[in-house]
Amino acid sequence: MxxxxxxxxxxxxxxxxxxxxxxxxxxxxxxxxxxxxxxxxxxxxxxxxxxxxxxxxxxxxxxxxxxxxxxxxxxxxxFPADELYDSHWDRKNVNPFKKETIDFPETYDIDCSSFVLPLTGTFKVTSKYGRRGRRMHSGTDLSIPTGDTVRAAFDGRVRIRDFERRGYGNYLVIRHPNGLETVYGHLSKLMVNEDDIVWAGDPIALSGNTGRSTGSHLHFETRFLGLALDPQALFDFENGVPHNDVYVFHSPKGNAEINNMLAAETIAKYSSSNKEEDTPVANAPEPVYHKLRAGDTLGGIAVKYGTTVGKLCKLNGIKQTTILHIGRKIRVNG
Ligand SMILES: [Zn+2]
Incomplete structure (x- = not known):
């Protein structure tokens, strides 16, 4: 250390x-x-x-x-978000669950309040997250001259430091305790090593034009359990702040709240290995929620609904030690 x-x-x-x-x-x-x-x-x-x-x-x-x-x-x-990632920590795949079935939590609160803009210099959003013809653009492109400082968006630990000639070029993947992973691509110089602990705002690299890139820019991704989320849905890049302190992730399975793009990407990625999970939502039990009141404990709720604390934690992507705020709805069946 x-x-x-x-x-x-x-x-x-x-x-x-x-x-x-x-x-x-x-x-x-x-x-x-x-x-x-x-x-x-x-x-x-x-x-x-x-x-x-x-x-x-x-x-x-x-x-x-x-x-x-x-x-x-x-x-x-x-061990950032170790329970959530079921100790999956590899140095090869940007999506650590590339070849596996993944069990997304029904909902998960991602605390984005400590977000720091990954760039200090002047930049522009030049390409958004989304489909580009047949390909999926999994991040947001921020145009910036080569050699500008790239910073860690949150506290975390470096999982991948690698080079991909036809893709990301020099790139880094950092996992954060809030459950997100951030990816920084096309870098000219990498300034941190695998397993390094970084703090939000720490310089981690210099911007560049390496890999599949036609001009200097930072390709920035935000992923949750391997699934690429639209960074612009989470952050206001112009003002350098998160849209909300807490972004509530909803499981992609049959959830109307996620946009079609995300659903399409998820289905394409996971349906082959995840057929049984894709049963129509009509066959799934009607979700029952409990709104937290003053004095509620997970143990008490488990008893009330005939379930266990462990099941409640898994359903809601929380730990027994998670601080739960009054008014939050937690799912109690499923
Ligand atoms: Zn890009």
Missing amino acids: TVKTVLSLCCISLFPLYLEAQEIIINKNTNSAASTESMDRHVSKLMADKVVTKDDIPIQKLIEINEKAALLYRESLL
Whole structure:
């Protein structure tokens, strides 16, 4: 581990404090909201351990929680979104599930709030994501002269550093703890190595015109479990910000909310190995959702709907440790 990495790791120890504060606030609201309602005794008993106010936590405990969260974040950078990717980490395929059936979560919240524009210089969007005749253009092209600094869009870890003469040219693939992978293509110089941990905004390469490219530009992709999402659907490149702090990914299977382009690409990619998964949606059980209320716990919800915490996590692409906000709908059957 480099000195820089260690220093950077120390710096993020403030981040968990924010996380922790959020959780505490949520729980505090939980308490006051609960007091205004007539509480079901059984339910309140079930949740008693979740109701904590900030004043109840001694400073030493806060420090411990902070350190633990920092440790968890460090781990999330060493093994970014590892559970989501089922530990698939290879150095060859941009889509790590190229030859496999993939089980997309029904919905998944992708936190895009820490997005940093991959370019600092002046650029223009010269080609959008979408079909180009028979070919699929899986990213957004940003025209930029050769030699400009290319930066990491989020914290993460470099999965691929490679060269593809007929395709990406010199390129990088970085996986991020929020579940996204970003791809940077046609680069002239690569400045990070495989397995390096990078921070949002870190210089990772210089722009270029290598591979299948007819002019200097950055080819930028955003992928989720190998599936290319339209970067412009996630980010406003002109203003350098995400359209929304959280982008909600919906499973492509028969979901009307995803656009036809994405559906077509998904079907083309996955139908051959995934026939049974492609059963018409009419045969699938009608989804049932539970809207999170003050004091809800995953355990309590599992009991209520006759399921398990593990199933709930899988259905919703969450972990037992995920902080769930009041009002979020989670799927409880399927
Ligand atoms: Zn491109």
